[in-house]
Amino acid sequence: MASEVTYAEVKFKNAAPPPAETKVTLLKGTGGCEEHKALPQSSAEWHCVLGRAEEKGQVWTCCPMGWKHFQSSCYYFSIDTMNWSDSETNCTGMSSHLVVINTGTEQDFILNWIKRTVTSFQNKNYYIGLTDQAQEGQWHWVDQTPYNETAAFWRQGEPSNSKMENCAVMHVKTNANRKNWNDIPCSTTVNRICETDATRF
Incomplete structure (x- = not known):
């Protein structure tokens, strides 16, 4: 109804x-x-x-x-770029964290929002709150949500699990599909997506 x-x-x-x-x-x-x-x-x-x-x-x-509302969360899509650590610090400073993607529906919302609102981009990357900096190949979300391989949206051949690539991004291009995560060096400066709980009353 x-x-x-x-x-x-x-x-x-x-x-x-x-x-x-x-x-x-x-x-x-x-x-x-x-x-x-x-x-x-x-x-x-x-x-x-x-x-x-x-x-x-x-x-x-x-x-x-x-910020953009979807289900029970609010999302901030940056227009400036930072490395992964500064991106997480920036999100934390706004009482949020780098986005934690739990479902295909959430992945689709984020991807579609970027594709609708960014008029000209080529291979644009957005940091998400997923990293294996603590142990190579052991991916962890910043909010301690358990990593679920069946709810992961890696591009084909990713993550490459290179020792130099420990932070995850959503890699968006004009024809990007749902499976668009990539691991890159955490020192790379790219855009970011922050997430916080929506306030309800």
């Missing part, structure tokens, strides 16, 4: 909030109905989607402005 979805841009009020909580105003639809809620993070603006949850009725799902 399809449910109506309402989008809202959310801006913080100027009033000083209580610790770890900030007042926001959510605009529902175009009728001007305002509902005051609180979001527990410090981003200046939010993008919220109004949906339904069986157990809760209407639920707002919010991501910081500039």
Whole structure:
């Protein structure tokens, strides 16, 4: 059963909030109905989607402005480039981590978003949160999610497991298909994808 979805841009009020909580105003639809809620993070603006949850009725799902919402996560696609370590540090600084891809549906969402939004690119790479720096050939996600070979999307012949290639990227080109992961040297400067849990209330 399809449910109506309402989008809202959310801006913080100027009033000083209580610790770890900030007042926001959510605009529902175009009728001007305002509902005051609180979001527990410090981003200046939010993008919220109004949906339904069986157990809760209407639920707002919010991501910081500039992040893309999918299922229960928010994703940030960088336009600048960094090495793997700096990429993870950058994500951590935004209360997130390099993306952890758990399903084919999530892989498809990320790939399709990049292909839709990047107008001109040739062989563009995005760091994901997968590395075998600790032990060659033993891949680990940054958030300690167990690595599942059946939910991995390596290009044919990858990972090459070269001692010099210990960090995973999503390798995107115009005709890229679902299997597009590649291992590269962690010192390479490429784009990155950060992921954090969406805020729901």
